[in-house]
């Protein structure tokens with residue numbers, strides 16, 4: 001069994017992120033993939049302040065000063081793979097997502113990740129930015145990625161109504177993330 005976390009990438013009160021995350025969760029559950037469970041992991045629920053730990057997380061051995069980060073660490077550590085739902089802010093991931101990523105070290109490592117981006121330019125720059133960040137944490141990002149258009153996949157830039165054309169790609173993101181997560185589980189011991 002692999003547990004896949006669908007990780008939100010925005011904490012704005014008016015964020016569109018939750019709609020995209022729910023859509024990916026529904027799609028994943030409808031695929032009825034054997035040996036895989038999915039859940040939304042909302043970074044907003046962890047209320048992480050701007051990173052201020054004394055020790056770089058890569059050297060912290062999963063022991064942190066703050067209560068919020070300890071809770072965040074335990075959640076991320078309990079998962080076998082991730083699907084990140086990322087908006088694009090000035091050609092990168094949001095500061096909230098980068099902050100949440102920076103908080104942890106080996107909790108992320110030797111796992112697989114899929115990326116679903118969105119934005120006025122499809123979130124492609126944010127997706128590439130996220131791939132670079134994740135590679136530094138030994139996370140294997142799968143090839144297919146979601147790229148939703150703020151102007152055509154969201155009615156009035158508010159309500160998520162994804163075009164049919166995305167179906168096959170999102171399915172590939174989910175299935176490949178599950179397969180790679182199963183494979184990578186064997187090397188974590």
Ligand SMILES: Cc1cc2nc3c(=O)[nH]c(=O)nc-3n(C[C@H](O)[C@H](O)[C@H](O)COP(=O)(O)O)c2cc1C
Pocket residue numbers: 009010011012014015016017018087088089090091092118119120121122123150
């Ligand atoms: C500060 C800021 C910068 C943005 N920069 C980009 C950008 O570089 N490229 C892009 O495609 N969209 C950009 N956008 C549009 C966002 O992708 C869009 O507002 C999206 O809804 C944000 O995600 P959220 O609603 O989940 O927070 C930007 C939005 C904000 C608030």
